[in-house]
Amino acid sequence: MSLPSACPDDGDAGIALAPTTPPGLPAPALTASSAAAAFPEVIPEDLPPAAPLVDPAALQDLGAQLENPAVAKGFARDYTRMWDQRYRSLASALERGDLAGSMDAVLSLKTSSAMVGGLRLAQLAGELENALRAGDIGRALSLLRDVAARGGETVDELQFSYVLWDS
Numbered sequence: 001m002s003l004p005s006a007c008p009d010d011g012d013a014g015i016a017l018a019p020t021t022p023p024g025l026p027a028p029a030l031t032a033s034s035a036a037a038a039f040p041e042v043i044p045e046d047l048p049p050a051a052p053l054v055d056p057a058a059l060q061d062l063g064a065q066l067e068n069p070a071v072a073k074g075f076a077r078d079y080t081r082m083w084d085q086r087y088r089s090l091a092s093a094l095e096r097g098d099l100a101g102s103m104d105a106v107l108s109l110k111t112s113s114a115m116v117g118g119l120r121l122a123q124l125a126g127e128l129e130n131a132l133r134a135g136d137i138g139r140a141l142s143l144l145r146d147v148a149a150r151g152g153e154t155v156d157e158l159q160f161s162y163v164l165w166d167s
Helices: 032-038 056-066 069-096 099-116 119-133 137-142 144-163
Strands: none
Touching: 056 069, 056 099, 056 144, 069 099, 069 137, 069 144, 099 119, 099 137, 099 144, 119 137, 119 144, 137 144
16 A cells, blocks of 8 residues: 555545644543643653654655655645644544544554654554553543644644755
8 A cells, every 4th residue: 555545535534633622522631741830849850751742753764765755745744734634533533432533543543643753643643552552531531632732743844854845
């Protein structure tokens, strides 16, 4: 399967970012840094650092593996165009309580994010996947705002660093 067929662009996907405050969803989960600020006596200071928002080496590696950096750049461009659709699919499945649909959506998000170097979003999608595997829909729903925020930041970074600039 080729990358274009794996991630088709139906031409309808605009470069729209997910809302930073999705309607009707719970407050974002505590991150290590916000929890440390709120509860300094509970959170140790020697936690591992958060993954980088975007790792530039991932797209370079993808381009090298495909022997075509333009295909990797196209994949990143398609990823940014499809972000809003991916997020809506995940949020909708979670809100409906559709475990299978939620798992499909989160695995797609985790894999595609890792491929473009969106390590922080891929890590967060992994946390959401773990919550789904544990049957903890409440925890999965509580991660949605963080997913929306990290997704928007990842898309912005990709657009600034890779997609809009010709090399």
